[in-house]
Amino acid sequence: MSQALIRHLRLFCASPNVPPVRQQDGVLAVAGVLERAGLARLLLVDMERWGRNPGASVTNAVDQLAPAAHRYLIGGFGIALADTQIVELDGSGAFDLVCGLGDGCGLSHRPLCGADRGVRHRSREAFIAATGAMGHAMLQRAEAVGKGEWAGVEG
Known part of the structure; x- marks a missing residue:
């Protein structure tokens, strides 16, 4: 199978019902x-992990963040x-799986x-078990951007 293309973008939501602004700290979409x-x-990382989120969290603004991140990074x-x-x-x-219940409630x-019984739910290991090499590469990108070590272009 071919290698995954990994892309990222920083998004900022001032509140849960405001469309996100691109290339500002708040949430990192990978x-x-x-x-x-x-x-x-799509991995939506609350940049609060690195002290860089003055706005709405992923949990509160996921209805705005997920479609915007998808449009910018995956839609094409x-x-x-x-x-x-x-x-x-x-x-x-x-780590939480974001699901649409199909009931119109967002x-x-x-x-x-985790797929294995020995893997703790909501852990990094559970994410990698569910996503494989692609997930591992996504986490590496998220951590590098969060720590300010990534010099690449967003988008």
Whole structure:
């Protein structure tokens, strides 16, 4: 299988019901795309982990953040938002799967479970078990950007 394309973008939501502003600290969106397979994953990281989020958290603003991040990072590949796995990494380090329940009530959060019994739910290991090499590369990008070590271009 071909190598995943990893892209990232910083988004800022002043409040949960305001459209996000690009390239400002708040939430870091990291996308992994395997275009030939039609597979996309989106990791929304609350930049509070690095003391860089004065706005709304991912949990509170996910209805605004997920569609915007998908549009900017994944939309051009022809992979629908409904076909994209979305995971939130909150300020405390817990991973949650973001799900649309199809009931018109927006997106909800469910604990990300590890495939193996020995893997703690909502942990980094659970995320990597669920996403494989693509998820590992996405986490590396998120950590580098969060710590200010990434010199690459956003988008």
